[in-house]
Amino acid sequence: MTGIDHISEAGAASGRAQSGAEASWISLHAVLFAGLATVLAILPMLGLYPFVLAEILCFALFASAFNLMLGYGGLLSFGHAMFFGFASYIAAYTAKHGLPSLPFWLPGAGPFSIPGLPPFPPALAVLAGAAVAAVLGVAVGALAIRRQGIYFAMITLALAQMVYFFCLQAPFTGGENGIQAVPRGTVFGLVSLAPDLNAYYAVAVVFMAGFLLIARIVHSPFGQVLKAIRDNEPRAISLGYRTARYKLAVFVLSAALAGVAGGMKAIVSQLATLTDVHWSMSGEVILMTLVGGMGTIFGPLAGAVIIVAIQNYLNSFGAWVTIVQGTIFVVCVLLFKEGIVGVLARAIRRPL
Numbered sequence: 001m002t003g004i005d006h007i008s009e010a011g012a013a014s015g016r017a018q019s020g021a022e023a024s025w026i027s028l029h030a031v032l033f034a035g036l037a038t039v040l041a042i043l044p045m046l047g048l049y050p051f052v053l054a055e056i057l058c059f060a061l062f063a064s065a066f067n068l069m070l071g072y073g074g075l076l077s078f079g080h081a082m083f084f085g086f087a088s089y090i091a092a093y094t095a096k097h098g099l100p101s102l103p104f105w106l107p108g109a110g111p112f113s114i115p116g117l118p119p120f121p122p123a124l125a126v127l128a129g130a131a132v133a134a135v136l137g138v139a140v141g142a143l144a145i146r147r148q149g150i151y152f153a154m155i156t157l158a159l160a161q162m163v164y165f166f167c168l169q170a171p172f173t174g175g176e177n178g179i180q181a182v183p184r185g186t187v188f189g190l191v192s193l194a195p196d197l198n199a200y201y202a203v204a205v206v207f208m209a210g211f212l213l214i215a216r217i218v219h220s221p222f223g224q225v226l227k228a229i230r231d232n233e234p235r236a237i238s239l240g241y242r243t244a245r246y247k248l249a250v251f252v253l254s255a256a257l258a259g260v261a262g263g264m265k266a267i268v269s270q271l272a273t274l275t276d277v278h279w280s281m282s283g284e285v286i287l288m289t290l291v292g293g294m295g296t297i298f299g300p301l302a303g304a305v306i307i308v309a310i311q312n313y314l315n316s317f318g319a320w321v322t323i324v325q326g327t328i329f330v331v332c333v334l335l336f337k338e339g340i341v342g343v344l345a346r347a348i349r350r351p352l
Contacts, residue, residue: 051200141247
C-alpha cells in the first residue's frame with residue numbers, strides 16, 4: 001500500500017469519525033429537546049403555578065438570547081435590558097392602545113396624517129416589540145462593536161442608561177407607573193390568553209421555537225464563525241472573514257430575541273415597568289447565564305429557573321433574596337466555573 005493510500009484511508013476514517021460524532025450529537029440533542037418539550041407540557045399538571053412558569057420561560061429566552069451573543073460571540077453587554085425592557089413597553093402599548101395617527105408634512109403635498117391602528121393582538125404586539133428591539137440593536141451595535149472588551153461593555157451600559165431615562169420621561173411609557181392593565185387578548189382570535197394556563201402554553205410554544213432557533217444558529221456555519229471570532233478574532237480576520245459584520249449580526253439577533261422575551265413578559269404579566277429596562281435587569285441576565293453555563297445551549301435555561309425561582313419563592317425574605325443570589329453566584333464561580341450545565345457537559349463529555 002502506498003503512502004497516498006495510507007493518507008486517503010486516514011482521511012476517510014477521520015471523516016467517518018467526525019460524521020459519527022455529529023450524528024451522536026444530533027441524537028443526544030434530539031432526545032434532550034423532546035424531553036424538554038415533554039416536561040414543559042406536563043409541568044402545570046404537577047401543581048406548579050402557570051404564571052410563574054411562564055415568567056421563567058420569558059427570562060430563559062432572554063438569557064438564551066444574551067448567551068448567543070456572549071457565550072458564542074464573545075460580546076459582553078452590560079445593557080442588554082434595554083432591548084428586553086423597551087420591547088416590553090412597545091408590546092404593552094400596542095396591545096393596549098394600538099398606534100396613534102401620525103402627522104406628516106411633505107413639500108408640494110402639504111400636511112397629512114397616517115391613520116392610526118386599533119389595539120394589536122398579542123402575537124402582533126410581541127412582533128412589534130421584537131422589531132423595534134432589532135432596530136435599536138442595529139443602532140446600538142453599530143456603535144458598540146467599534147470597541148472591544150470592557151470598552152464595548154461600557155458603551156452598551158451608557159446607551160442602556162439613555163434608553164432608561166427616555167422610558168422614564170416619554171409620555172407613552174407612563175413614567176414610574178409604567179403601562180398597566182395590558183390586555184392579554186387572544187391568539188389568532190381563537191384561544192383566549194386570559195387564563196394563566198393558556199398564557200403559559202402560548203409562551204412555551206414561542207420559547208421552544210426561539211430555543212430551537214438559537215440552537216440551529218449556534219451549530220450552523222454562521223455559528224462556527226462566531227466561535228472562531230470569539231476564540232481568536234485576528235486569526236478570523238486573516239482568514240478573510242469580515243468580523244464586524246458577524247458581530248453586528250449576532251448583536252441584532254440577540255436583541256430581537258430579547259425583544260420577543262420582553263414582549264411576552266409584558267403580555268403575560270399585563271405590565272411594563274422601568275424595572276424591565278433598568279441596569280439591574282442586565283445584571284440578572286448575566287447572572288443567569290454564568291450560573292447556568294456560558295457557551296452552552298441549556299445553561300441559560302437552568303440559570304433562569306434557579307434565579308427566578310429564588311426571586312418568587314423567597315420574596316418574603318425581602319432584601320435577603322439579593323444576598324442569596326450573591327451567595328449562589330460566588331459558589332458557582334468558585335466551584336462551577338463553567339456553570340452548572342457546563343460541569344455536567346464536561347462530566348458526560350458531550351456538548352450541552
